[in-house]
Amino acid sequence: MFSFTRSIVKDAQEFDEYAMGIVAAVGFAVILYKVVTSDAVSAELQGIVKRALDARM
Numbered sequence: 001m002f003s004f005t006r007s008i009v010k011d012a013q014e015f016d017e018y019a020m021g022i023v024a025a026v027g028f029a030v031i032l033y034k035v036v037t038s039d040a041v042s043a044e045l046q047g048i049v050k051r052a053l054d055a056r057m
Contacts, residue, residue, distance in 0.1 A: 035041055 036045075
């Protein structure tokens, strides 16, 4: 009986760990999206691409 209960508790702890990992990953993705789509970063990325396309080979 106790081993069954321990198994359920262990499964619940593993689920919590995965859930927290997913929440952290989504939070990081949201922050990264906000940074990359900001005006300053967008303008800098466009400048980099423009310079790369205008470069002579």
